[in-house]
Amino acid sequence: MVIPMQILTTIGYTFAYAVTGLLIAPLLDGFRRVVKARIQRRLGPSILQTFYDIRKLIKLGALAVSDNSLVIGVPYMVFSLSILVTTLIPIPYLPGLNQYFGAISLVYTLMLITALTCLAGLMIPNPYSNAGSIRELLIVSSFELFTAFTIAELSTKLRTLNLYGLATSLLSPVRYLKPSTIILAISLYLLAYIEGGWTPFDIPEAETEVMGGPLLEYGGKLYALMYWSNLMKKYALVGLCITLTIMPPIVSAYSSRLPLVAVPALSYVTYIVFTIIMFSLFSAIEALNPRYRIDQIPRAFLALSVIPLTGLVLGWCGW
Amino acid sequence: MVNFWVRRSEGIEREELLRLIDQDIAGLVKEKRVATKNFVVYVVDRDKVVDVVKKLLEYEYTRLSVIAGNDERFFRRDFSLTYIIAFDKQDLYIGIRTYVPPHDLKVKSLAKEVRAAWWHERENRDLYGFEFEGLDDPRKLVLPEYWPENVHPWRKDYPYNKPVADWREGQVDYKPIKEDKIDADVVAFGPYHLVNDEPIHWRLYVKGEVIVDVEHRGFHNWRGIEKIAEGRLTYNQIPFIAERICGICGYTHACAYCQAVESIGRIDIPDRAKYIRTVMLEIERIESHLLWIGIACHILGFDTGFMHSWKIREHIMHLAEVLTGNRKTYGMNLVGGVRRDILGDRLRKAFDYLRFMRAEYRELYNMLISNTIIAKRTRDVGILPRDKAISYGVVGPVARAAGLRIDVRKDHPYAAYKELDFRVPVYSESDVLARTLVRLDEVFESFDIIEQALDRLPRGPILADVGEIPPNSEGVGYVEAPRGEDVHYVRTGLYNKVQRWRVRAPSYANVPSVKEMLIGYRIADAPIIYASVDPCLACTERCIVVKAVDNGRTYSWNQLVELSRKISRRMGL
Numbered sequence: 001m002v003i004p005m006q007i008l009t010t011i012g013y014t015f016a017y018a019v020t021g022l023l024i025a026p027l028l029d030g031f032r033r034v035v036k037a038r039i040q041r042r043l044g045p046s047i048l049q050t051f052y053d054i055r056k057l058i059k060l061g062a063l064a065v066s067d068n069s070l071v072i073g074v075p076y077m078v079f080s081l082s083i084l085v086t087t088l089i090p091i092p093y094l095p096g097l098n099q100y101f102g103a104i105s106l107v108y109t110l111m112l113i114t115a116l117t118c119l120a121g122l123m124i125p126n127p128y129s130n131a132g133s134i135r136e137l138l139i140v141s142s143f144e145l146f147t148a149f150t151i152a153e154l155s156t157k158l159r160t161l162n163l164y165g166l167a168t169s170l171l172s173p174v175r176y177l178k179p180s181t182i183i184l185a186i187s188l189y190l191l192a193y194i195e196g197g198w199t200p201f202d203i204p205e206a207e208t209e210v211m212g213g214p215l216l217e218y219g220g221k222l223y224a225l226m227y228w229s230n231l232m233k234k235y236a237l238v239g240l241c242i243t244l245t246i247m248p249p250i251v252s253a254y255s256s257r258l259p260l261v262a263v264p265a266l267s268y269v270t271y272i273v274f275t276i277i278m279f280s281l282f283s284a285i286e287a288l289n290p291r292y293r294i295d296q297i298p299r300a301f302l303a304l305s306v307i308p309l310t311g312l313v314l315g316w317c318g319w
Numbered sequence: 320m321v322n323f324w325v326r327r328s329e330g331i332e333r334e335e336l337l338r339l340i341d342q343d344i345a346g347l348v349k350e351k352r353v354a355t356k357n358f359v360v361y362v363v364d365r366d367k368v369v370d371v372v373k374k375l376l377e378y379e380y381t382r383l384s385v386i387a388g389n390d391e392r393f394f395r396r397d398f399s400l401t402y403i404i405a406f407d408k409q410d411l412y413i414g415i416r417t418y419v420p421p422h423d424l425k426v427k428s429l430a431k432e433v434r435a436a437w438w439h440e441r442e443n444r445d446l447y448g449f450e451f452e453g454l455d456d457p458r459k460l461v462l463p464e465y466w467p468e469n470v471h472p473w474r475k476d477y478p479y480n481k482p483v484a485d486w487r488e489g490q491v492d493y494k495p496i497k498e499d500k501i502d503a504d505v506v507a508f509g510p511y512h513l514v515n516d517e518p519i520h521w522r523l524y525v526k527g528e529v530i531v532d533v534e535h536r537g538f539h540n541w542r543g544i545e546k547i548a549e550g551r552l553t554y555n556q557i558p559f560i561a562e563r564i565c566g567i568c569g570y571t572h573a574c575a576y577c578q579a580v581e582s583i584g585r586i587d588i589p590d591r592a593k594y595i596r597t598v599m600l601e602i603e604r605i606e607s608h609l610l611w612i613g614i615a616c617h618i619l620g621f622d623t624g625f626m627h628s629w630k631i632r633e634h635i636m637h638l639a640e641v642l643t644g645n646r647k648t649y650g651m652n653l654v655g656g657v658r659r660d661i662l663g664d665r666l667r668k669a670f671d672y673l674r675f676m677r678a679e680y681r682e683l684y685n686m687l688i689s690n691t692i693i694a695k696r697t698r699d700v701g702i703l704p705r706d707k708a709i710s711y712g713v714v715g716p717v718a719r720a721a722g723l724r725i726d727v728r729k730d731h732p733y734a735a736y737k738e739l740d741f742r743v744p745v746y747s748e749s750d751v752l753a754r755t756l757v758r759l760d761e762v763f764e765s766f767d768i769i770e771q772a773l774d775r776l777p778r779g780p781i782l783a784d785v786g787e788i789p790p791n792s793e794g795v796g797y798v799e800a801p802r803g804e805d806v807h808y809v810r811t812g813l814y815n816k817v818q819r820w821r822v823r824a825p826s827y828a829n830v831p832s833v834k835e836m837l838i839g840y841r842i843a844d845a846p847i848i849y850a851s852v853d854p855c856l857a858c859t860e861r862c863i864v865v866k867a868v869d870n871g872r873t874y875s876w877n878q879l880v881e882l883s884r885k886i887s888r889r890m891g892l
Contacts, residue, residue: 040623040625042626127505206620207620208620209842210842210843287622290616290690293695
């Protein structure tokens with residue numbers, strides 16, 4: 001039996017995406033720590049510190065307060081789904097699983113991660129864990145309108161919701177030199193920042209208020225999986241923004257001048273470089289902001305929803 | 320019913336006020352004693368004591384500061400309770416004392432009407448066995464649950480070193496009093512919580528995220544250090560143990576204690592010592608406020624503010640090291656003055672430090688007040704209404720944020736404060752933001768005070784000749800600590816030792832009011848509301864643990880000198 005080349009390529013790229021996600025997410029967290037440390041005028045830890053932390057946690061074995069199989073199983077499920085999310089980032093010229101997934105599937109996968117985390121958090125007999133889970137659900141439900149408008153904006157603008165299709169359709173320069181595209185980019189970055197749970201939106205886990213919320217009662221390997229998953233989610237959302245905003249003009253600029261074989265590699269390198277830069281920028285924003293209080297969030301999100309809605313209207317009007 | 324602050328007292332001189340008080344309580348008083356120049360004690364019958372205290376609290380700018388119990392059975396076969404009331408605009412403390420026979424320790428409770436009495440009555444019940452009729456809180460305050468009901472450790476016939484291990488066998492768990500009566504979920508905020516550096520348990524009854532009621536259990540670290548000092552340590556040993564009550568504002572404790580003894584002994588300390596005390600007290604205030612600012616930022620998730628604040632705090636601790644040789648716990652105070660002088664070359668260095676720190680602090684201040692999220696998180700949060708602030712007798716920045724213009728430095732001037740020019744920041748909103756702004760503003764004032772004091776530092780001796788301290792006399796020492804009024808009540812005994820020493824730290828007055836601040840707000844607000852009173856449980860619980868560790872190493876004099884030189888070289892001195 002001969003396996004078609006396209007399937008082999010898809011499997012290969014998907015594997016590369018997964019490995020990249022697994023390795024780069026802790027590395028980016030290292031960058032985040034160093035950037036924050038520099039803003040706070042301290043040396044900070046090594047860039048590899050997150051790897052050391054994860055290794056230490058894994059060595060401790062699986063620790064959880066409950067023997068409920070769902071509570072124990074959720075970190076594994078969340079970890080698997082987070083790897084899946086990292087494979088859906090549509091880097092131009094690197095078609096993997098993202099060819100077969102749409103933006104809505106991605107949103108649902110992300111929501112499934114949240115739902116599982118909250119479900120486990122609510123099953124754990126700890127009021128802080130319960131409070132954190134309820135906060136997470138409140139944030140997701142308040143943010144739905146913003147997410148819906150952003151996806152509508154995407155589909156109106158690019159006439160597709162296929163993830164890889166989105167990235168490649170933006171390679172045409174005429175598409176991104178419009179006001180609606182700029183608003184779309186802003187909406188996407190806001191989505192990545194808020195959905196990624198960066199301060200001031202890290203309310204469900206807020207250490208000083210609910211001591212980690214749904215993650216509070218996990219320890220050792222189970223906590224490592226949840227922590228790693230969270231990092232991958234952050235990375236995937238930033239990566240998605242990079243591929244849909246910064247990458248298209250850059251890749252389209254050099255793809256026609258280079259041999260076709262070199263383009264995927266260069267595209268990958270460009271993607272990694274910009275992801276690090278954007279992650280560092282997000283870290284700087286995080287370092288300069290205190291945390292919102294949970295009741296301040298719904299109103300803030302409602303106000304923010306005006307941004308993608310404006311983009312949607314402008315897109316309809318052809319601007 | 321107490322009509323707090325209905326009678327004007329501002330602008331009335333001390334003597335005139337005392338005359339008015341004499342008229343008010345004529346017929347109720349059995350005896351009047353002028354203990355020190357600003358501490359007057361009235362002795363009344365126990366069935367009149369509550370009425371007299373309530374009468375005095377009708378005057379403006381008065382607070383129930385301390386209720387000091389005492390076992391006076393060896394003098395006059397009775398126990399005594401002294402209700403010390405501060406008159407802030409007359410530089411006056413009035414003690415209302417009642418004697419209670421040992422076989423019948425019943426006294427009417429004041430706690431329902433004057434919330435400042437709540438903890439004091441419970442403490443005196445635990446430690447001396449007083450029975451406060453009408454006190455609606457049956458729980459122990461300072462003693463653990465397993466402690467036997469009929470054993471009261473501050474009675475003079477209870478040995479200070481009696482082991483308590485045997486009683487732990489009958490361990491009784493803490494029983495909250497409201498849990499069965501409230502239809503709400505319980506969120507345990509402490510004893511160990513991420514934002515609590517010291518153990519305290521707030522039992523939050525919540526509906527959703529909203530707090531509907533609160534219970535407190537603290538004093539996990541209470542050690543009764545006053546008992547250790549009473550009858551064992553000499554007057555000049557106590558400042559050192561007093562300074563170790565707190566790792567942040569220990570100097571204020573040493574100062575308050577020394578001032579209490581100095582007032583009893585009519586000792587006028589040298590001007591230079593007064594200025595040195597002022598400088599050290601203000602260094603401590605800056606250090607404490609910067610620590611608080613950092614913690615508040617951390618609680619709000621703003622670690623950049625936390626790091627910047629603590630970085631400046633490092634410099635102020637460095638300055639303390641330059642001036643005293645120690646970053647903290649300076650060991651400077653003695654009854655009659657200070658032990659170490661500030662040398663000329665170090666003065667110049669201090670001015671350089673202050674200039675640098677002021678610029679750094681200005682940057683931090685601008686960053687914090689321009690941050691809209693900090694304002695959103697703290698405005699209209701944790702409001703303590705003015706009437707409750709008065710009833711609880713809150714002090715320091717908590718009081719000044721509630722519009723109460725009280726500051727011991729201005730109202731009861733001590734050290735060199737009378738000769739220095741400074742402002743007392745007051746806000747009226749009484750929320751977390753107002754408490755934050757009071758502290759932020761106070762740091763600037765403290766920089767000014769230190770600069771003025773160092774600039775005007777008089778020449779001369781630093782320690783007065785201390786004659787004999789009269790036995791069986793009493794006095795009150797007070798200092799405006801970073802968290803508010805720190806009061807030390809001292810009664811002298813025989814053989815150069817104290818018979819009774821009562822430390823009332825500012826947090827002891829402020830922490831009970833947190834209950835009022837929390838109700839109606841959210842779980843998310845609880846940490847910053849609690850932190851907004853800048854609670855110091857080491858002070859509140861008078862905790863000190865001396866762990867004698869013999870590491871088998873003894874330094875010779877020369878080695879100590881060499882070590883000091885090494886540190887001085889490191890500091891560029």
